[in-house]
Amino acid sequence: MIHSSGNGMMSSSAASSSVGNSQSPGLKTYFKTPEGRYKLHFEKTHPAGLLHYAHGKAVTQVTLAQLKEKPAQLPPTPTGSSSAGGVRSAAARLLGGGNGSRALSFVGGNGASKAVAGSSRIGSMGVSSSSGSALCSNYDGKGTFLIFNVGDTVFISDFNSQDKDPIKSIHFSNSNPVCHAFDADAKDGHDLLIGLNSGDVYSVSLRQQLQDVGKKLVGAQHYNRDGSVNSSRCTSVAWVLEGDGAFVVTHADGNLYVYEKGKDGTGDSSFPVIKDQTQFSVAHARSSKSNPVSRWHICQGSINSISFSADGAYIATVGRDGYLRVFDYSKEQLICGVKSYYGALLCCAWSMDGKYILTGGEDDLVQVWSMDERKVVAWGEGHNSWVSGVSFDPFWSSPTSEGDVESVMYRFGSVGQDTQLLLWDLVMDELVVPLRRPSGGSPTFSTGSQSAHWDTLTPVGTLQPAPSMRDVPKLSPLVAHRVHNEPLSDLIFTQESVLTACREGHIKIWMRPAHCENQSSSSENVLSNSLKEKPLLSSKVGSYKQ
Amino acid sequence: MHNIDAHEFLNFLLNELVDILEKESQAAKGSSETSSPSEKIANGPRNLQVNGVQKEPLITWVHKNFQGILTNETRCLRCETVTARDETFFDLSLDIEQNSSITSCLKNFSSTETLNAEDKFFCDKCCSLQEAQKRMKIKKPPHILVIHLKRFKYIEQLGRYKKLSYRVVFPLELKLSNTMEDSDSEYSLFAVVVHVGSGPNHGHYVSLVKSHNHWLFFDDENVEMIDESAVQTFFGSSQEYSSNTDHGYILFYESIASDNKS
Numbered sequence: 001m002i003h004s005s006g007n008g009m010m011s012s013s014a015a016s017s018s019v020g021n022s023q024s025p026g027l028k029t030y031f032k033t034p035e036g037r038y039k040l041h042f043e044k045t046h047p048a049g050l051l052h053y054a055h056g057k058a059v060t061q062v063t064l065a066q067l068k069e070k071p072a073q074l075p076p077t078p079t080g081s082s083s084a085g086g087v088r089s090a091a092a093r094l095l096g097g098g099n100g101s102r103a104l105s106f107v108g109g110n111g112a113s114k115a116v117a118g119s120s121r122i123g124s125m126g127v128s129s130s131s132g133s134a135l136c137s138n139y140d141g142k143g144t145f146l147i148f149n150v151g152d153t154v155f156i157s158d159f160n161s162q163d164k165d166p167i168k169s170i171h172f173s174n175s176n177p178v179c180h181a182f183d184a185d186a187k188d189g190h191d192l193l194i195g196l197n198s199g200d201v202y203s204v205s206l207r208q209q210l211q212d213v214g215k216k217l218v219g220a221q222h223y224n225r226d227g228s229v230n231s232s233r234c235t236s237v238a239w240v241l242e243g244d245g246a247f248v249v250t251h252a253d254g255n256l257y258v259y260e261k262g263k264d265g266t267g268d269s270s271f272p273v274i275k276d277q278t279q280f281s282v283a284h285a286r287s288s289k290s291n292p293v294s295r296w297h298i299c300q301g302s303i304n305s306i307s308f309s310a311d312g313a314y315i316a317t318v319g320r321d322g323y324l325r326v327f328d329y330s331k332e333q334l335i336c337g338v339k340s341y342y343g344a345l346l347c348c349a350w351s352m353d354g355k356y357i358l359t360g361g362e363d364d365l366v367q368v369w370s371m372d373e374r375k376v377v378a379w380g381e382g383h384n385s386w387v388s389g390v391s392f393d394p395f396w397s398s399p400t401s402e403g404d405v406e407s408v409m410y411r412f413g414s415v416g417q418d419t420q421l422l423l424w425d426l427v428m429d430e431l432v433v434p435l436r437r438p439s440g441g442s443p444t445f446s447t448g449s450q451s452a453h454w455d456t457l458t459p460v461g462t463l464q465p466a467p468s469m470r471d472v473p474k475l476s477p478l479v480a481h482r483v484h485n486e487p488l489s490d491l492i493f494t495q496e497s498v499l500t501a502c503r504e505g506h507i508k509i510w511m512r513p514a515h516c517e518n519q520s521s522s523s524e525n526v527l528s529n530s531l532k533e534k535p536l537l538s539s540k541v542g543s544y545k546q
Numbered sequence: 547m548h549n550i551d552a553h554e555f556l557n558f559l560l561n562e563l564v565d566i567l568e569k570e571s572q573a574a575k576g577s578s579e580t581s582s583p584s585e586k587i588a589n590g591p592r593n594l595q596v597n598g599v600q601k602e603p604l605i606t607w608v609h610k611n612f613q614g615i616l617t618n619e620t621r622c623l624r625c626e627t628v629t630a631r632d633e634t635f636f637d638l639s640l641d642i643e644q645n646s647s648i649t650s651c652l653k654n655f656s657s658t659e660t661l662n663a664e665d666k667f668f669c670d671k672c673c674s675l676q677e678a679q680k681r682m683k684i685k686k687p688p689h690i691l692v693i694h695l696k697r698f699k700y701i702e703q704l705g706r707y708k709k710l711s712y713r714v715v716f717p718l719e720l721k722l723s724n725t726m727e728d729s730d731s732e733y734s735l736f737a738v739v740v741h742v743g744s745g746p747n748h749g750h751y752v753s754l755v756k757s758h759n760h761w762l763f764f765d766d767e768n769v770e771m772i773d774e775s776a777v778q779t780f781f782g783s784s785q786e787y788s789s790n791t792d793h794g795y796i797l798f799y800e801s802i803a804s805d806n807k808s
Contacts, residue, residue: 252775301774302775322719341721342717342719342720342721342732343717343718343719343720344717344718362647362715362717362718362719363649363717363721364647364649364650383650384643384645384646384647384650385645385646385647385649385650385715386647386715386717417645417647417713417715418645418646418647418650419645419784466730468730469723469730485784485785486784486785487645487713487784
């Protein structure tokens with residue numbers, strides 16, 4: 001049943017039959033966008049008959065991890081990696097680690113990505129990469145891996161192979177793994193974080209797991225053992241960018257902890273009682289030997305997702321109370337925030353340039369927050385259920401049409417519990433606030449709203465109330481595609497593809513149009529392809545917008 | 547054999563309460579005049595001609611808490627005249643879809659429907675059958691919003707009712723955006739009636755009730771405290787055949803006073 005359809009591209013018949021075999025009858029194996037067709041390339045899943053998703057506590061998240069060529073056990077030296085080293089590490093960070101939040105929500109965004117995309121195959125996912133060194137069959141070589149949790153197991157799949165089944169499974173006997181993050185630049189080998197439902201956290205070396213034949217975690221450092229610091233569920237883990245092994249863990253009780261990798265928490269790791277559950281407060285460990293080193297109490301109820309900005313300076317959190325909050329990480333200071341239209345927020349992601357944050361949640365809306373304007377600049381309407389994953393497409397290059405100078409365009413995606421993947425374009429020029437009623441007011445409508453506050457920037461640390469429906473411009477999706485039969489939980493953009501994951505641990509990889517239609521993936525070809533498509537693309541985009 | 551439907555029972559209960567309260571009120575007042583003639587319900591079912599005399603509608607606590615007003619707007623596509631008809635409701639019955647949310651079901655409930663072909667609208671102005679667009683809007687949102695999910699559906703091919711186990715997510719907070727006013731009034735979930743069982747003719751009811759900021763799970767004589775996050779185990783199943791048969795059936799949302807709004 002494994003389709004050995006040669007290299008790279010499956011024929012469409014192979015693709016459709018492989019889909020037919022799976023649990024996805026009646027789902028299309030492609031979707032159309034103005035720039036072309038995205039085609040289902042392959043799927044990743046796990047042995048059937050495993051624990052079924054129960055009680056909403058083991059939703060599959062996906063982390064993309066890129067292992068570099070040199071063995072991570074050795075201290076990192078700049079010698080191995082030629083002149084492109086800087087680019088590589090940037091790309092590697094893009095591709096999974098670094099940004100932590102929900103493992104997957106990549107610090108995406110346009111702008112900076114161009115450098116990465118343009119500068120070669122080093123940053124490519126290797127799916128159809130023809131780059132020099134062949135993939136090593138042992139795990140000392142470089143490789144890209146998908147890490148995803150299902151039930152009580154963490155699975156690792158080889159992203160470059162057509163094989164549906166994972167190459168490795170790690171079983172947890174006490175509690176379910178629920179979140180993970182990878183840092184391609186980790187020193188001393190521990191590059192993978194895994195957070196459990198019990199609140200426990202592990203750091204391990206991914207390479208070491210791949211080399212081991214057993215089904216247990218090996219060589220792990222254990223934090224918050226048996227929930228000794230915090231016994232509520234882990235909701236996300238993230239490495240701090242250039243944080244020298246520091247990482248953050250968020251919990252279902254509204255707390256975030258900062259840990260230092262490899263440090264045994266021998267000191268007193270208790271923190272003062274939180275006086276006001278609704279207020280943000282930071283407490284540092286009483287003992288220098290303590291690990292965690294600090295606790296941030298962020299909100300009442302669960303922190304559902306976090307995301308670091310691409311430069312690591314800011315961290316965004318979303319949670320049960322419906323607020324998006326943005327903090328200056330090093331100053332430990334709340335910068336700004338806003339309440340959802342209603343209900344909890346479930347996911348968040350930064351644009352690569354740090355100007356925008358996407359959130360999604362229980363109001364079925366994809367919300368675009370502007371850091372410059374300190375306001376919600378758009379609500380994306382199109383999901384028929386909760387929005388569970390959002391991400392900017394960091395590899396999208398905006399079509400700069402010849403005649404007029406277009407404003408920056410961002411492409412982003414969202415996945416929802418309605419089983420749909422939606423793609424959106426954000427063109428700032430086209431965002432128009434719906435007709436504001438004259439302030440004199442028609443008698444039927446109450447005048448005045450919090451939008452008055454937006455005329456001037458709000459003071460630092462202000463949390464804004466939910467905007468009202470009439471004040472926020474609406475976006476419509478470019479594409480809406482039913483991807484799985486199960487509610488979706490995550491999405492990732494890579495240079496060549498879009499990954500979607502459903503709650504029960506089935507992952508689909510959709511090739512971008514340029515890569516579908518052109519076997520060769522050298523960057524020159526990609527660029528020329530996109531140039532050719534430009535007139536078509538910009539005109540279509542225009543008509544799709546409202 | 548036949549389980550009394552919880553939704554039917556709720557309607558029976560509320561109407562019975564209104565009847566009893568009206569009788570009590572009549573008995574208390576005797577033939578004296580009513581004290582609050584200003585509180586009138588538009589086109590309400592209670593606004594009836596009794597014995598040829600206009601009977602003052604009584605606003606009971608049932609009305610104050612549960613009653614909302616829907617406006618059925620029909621726009622003739624020929625003369626553009628909008629005909630609006632108000633009707634009161636104690637609950638909203640929503641059609642459901644697989645892997646959807648209450649927000650989406652409410653949107654569908656208020657979506658515009660075109661009346662054409664066999665189903666044209668008689669326009670009073672045009673004095674003829676015309677194509678028209680119809681939509682339901684909430685004119686007055688109730689204090690307590692009761693949402694009934696139409697999980698029991700008559701399937702013609704089968705000639706019988708079938709239970710839809712669809713996964714329909716409901717948030718702990720909700721806003722109605724299909725209202726006439728731009729109020730964006732916010733609601734908070736405080737109770738859920740759950741139907742347990744795979745078919746319409748058998749099964750069991752349990753309920754979740756939020757009391758003093760804690761969620762309680764009621765199953766006959768057993769009551770336990772549950773975590774808020776356990777509410778999501780009653781959303782339904784995304785697969786047709788699933789061992790999970792406990793599905794949210796009637797949702798109770800209470801309006802949160804939005805006095806902080808200017």
